[in-house]
Amino acid sequence: MHSPLLHMTNTPWLFSLQAIQHIEFSSNTYAKYAWNADDIYSFIVVIQGKGVLEYKDDKTSIDPGSVYIAAGPEDVEFSVRADSGAELALKLYKIDMQNMADKYRRHPEPGENAWEQHDVVNPNVSANVDSDAGPTLSTASIPMVKTFAYVPWSACLEYIEQLYRQQFSSDCYEKWDVQIRFQQWFRDMVRQNDAGLEVHNDRLSLQETVHYIDAHYDQMITVDELASRAGLSRASYTRHFKRSTGQLPLDYVNRVRLERSKQLLQVTADRLHEIASRVGFSNEYYFSRRFKQYTGVSPGVYRRNHRQEVRVFAPYLEDFLLALGIKPIIQGSHRAWGRQRYLQLDDVPEFDVSQLDAGFHAEHTPEFIMLDMGYKTWNLDRLEQVAPVYYVNHDGEDWRTILKATADILGRTNRVQDVIETYEHKVSRARRHLHDRLRKETVAFLRVSASEITLYGDECGYVGPIIYQDLGLRPHPYVQKWTRGKRGVSIGLEQLNQLDADHLLITFDTRNSCDFGEERRLLDRQEWKQLPAVRRGNVYEVDFMSWMNYGVLSHNKKIDDILRFMG
Structure with missing residues (x-):
């Protein structure tokens, strides 16, 4: 007994990704999205909300947590309709793939069976195909919709989000990479739904308990109960669950409850103890404590930030605010x-973080404060006495996560996808252009001060992930050798002499300068003048603050500078 997908072709590696669409439905209107089968397999991956997949005289309910495949002859129309009664707007990905065997073999071989009526299954019942026949879309006479599990679900969404972003590349090799990654996702899903694999049984049992948690999060749930439902011992269930989801069972339960509570805080006026009870917490105090651990802010602050414009102070995180359309009440300097x-x-008035006793004027006092891990250097934890503080505990390289967290706590989640997609499009165009050039x-890349020369690496830091990974520029071999695993390293003049890169990007740090221009004295040294990039005029000075910063706006500025200098 194998996955139905294995019976669609004898050469599964011949499936080709055609397109991925991100589709959203308004939560307060009746809407639907329709398409013709046209010899294309279409996967529906639901991000949030509920809906109905309709075809011919049949329909299938679709919910987050499963993958739905729709296929049929050319004259069949499929459509997705949002559930107008659902609390959350329906959001989904539609993934089209083509069986390349069908493309070149439009008719069944002698002895090959076409799809027949017994291949159609009730969408509410787990599907298995016993036939050894190799059905293809070109011989299909009836539509088909089947449901498949993917564990962990978060990994499925991350895979699809990455493919969605990368599909817009026009570079041949990047397109190839997208096809390879799609095949990996497709293979994983087939294997997870292959009843002939013993591991599938455990995964299916785990998936069933995950669905149970999603449906009964507001009730008392114990690990023993979940293990019993999965037919496993408590220890075995916990081990398999963490391996599949990355979380312990009760941590996952609490995550579901807390995500639901965020929705209730945004759209209802219910009191905290009422929300705590509705999502399954025993008391308001425990709920509030877990909520702050999970989001970084209290439920009350989270609700207020979603209900009104908040006066925000976020020293050296203003980049993230502005990307989301939020203007800070005061800026760091x-x-x-x-x-x-x-x-x-x-x-916007300034707040000097280097003055350990700096304060706020009454008209510029913030209502909410965001701090990165540099707060310890500037003694900024004292600002907890002024307003609620959110501490950003993600590494700056993970700017997308910081952007999403900022949007979540300030009520701007609707802006995140557009910001990230715009950046990805820009990267794709710039990468292609620079590759040709x-x-x-x-x-x-060098950061030069009066006291040292810092060479930045290609793996992490303010610049490496952008110029070497996103844009695909080639780092000089010593960049990789000397900085491996580090954001940057200090180098001397002897090492500088070995840095015969074709192009040098440089910025000057005035922090340790006693005299005006002291940081630029390196430019007068013979060691500098003898560098190949200097002799050829391939040295480019860039703005210190935009390059020594994380955030999508600073990264856009880096791309603009590189295109201006090297494009």
């Missing part, structure tokens, strides 16, 4: 570095 001029906040030429 430093006596040596100044403010982040690339953000063009000329009319630079070929195999090497690049290095």
Whole structure:
């Protein structure tokens, strides 16, 4: 007994990804999205909300947590309709793939069976096909909709989100990579739903308990009960559950409850103890404590931020606010570095983080404060006495997660997808252009102060993930050798002499300068003048604050600079 997908072709690696669409339905209107089968297999992956997949005289309910495949002859119309009574708007991905065997073999071989009526299954019943026949879409006479599990569900969504972003690349090799990654996702789903594999039984049992949690999160749930439903011992169930989801069972239960509570805080006026009870917490105190652990802010602050414009102070995180359309009430600055001029906040007053006793004027007192891990350096935890503080505990390289967290706590989640997609499109165009322009030429980035020269790496830091990973520029071999696993390393003049990169990007740090221009004295040294990039005029000075920063706006500025200098 094998997965129905294995019976669709004898050469599964010949499936080709055609397109991925991100489709959203308004939560307060009746809407549907329709398409013709046209010899295309279409996967429906529901992100949130509920809906109905309709075809011919039949229909299948669709919910988050499963993958639905729709296929049939050319004259069949499929449509997805949002459930107008659902609390959340329906959001989904529609993934089209083509059986390449069908493309070149439009008719069944002698002795090959076409789909027949017994191949159609009730969408509410687990589907298995016993026949050894190899049905293909070109011989289909009836439509088919089947449901498949994917565990963990979060991994499925991450896979699809990545494929969705990368599909827009016009680079041949990147397109190839997308097809390879799609095949990996497709293979994993087939294997998880192959009843002939013993591991599938455990995964299916786990998936059933995950669905149970999603449906009964507001009730008392114990690990023993979940293990019993899965037919496993408590220890075995816990081990398999964490391996599949990355979380312990009760942590997963609490995550579901807390995500639901965020929705209730946004759309209802219910009191906290009422929300706590509705999502399954025994008391308001425990709910509030878990909520703050999970989101970084209290339920009350979370609700207020979603209900009104909040006066925010986020020193050196203003980039994320502005990307989401939020203007800070006051901006961070430093006596040596100044403010982040690339953000063009000329009319916003400054707060000097380097003054350990700096305070706020009454008219510029924030209602909410965001701090990154640099708060310890500037003694900014004292600001907890001024307003609620959210501490960003993600590494700056993970700017997408920081952006999503900022949007969540400030009520701007509707902006995140557009911001990220716009950036990905820009990266794709720039990468293609620079690949044609630079070929195999090497690049290095230097931060120069009066006291040291810092060479930045290709794996992490402010610049490496952008210029080397996103844009695909080739790092000089010593960039990789000297900085492996580090954001940057200090180098001396002897090492600088070995840095014969074709192109040098450089920025100057004035923090340790006693005299004006002291940080630029390196440019007068013979060691500098002898570098190949200097002799050829391939040295480009960039703005310190925009390059020594994380955030989508600063990263966009980096791309603009590189295209201006090297494109």
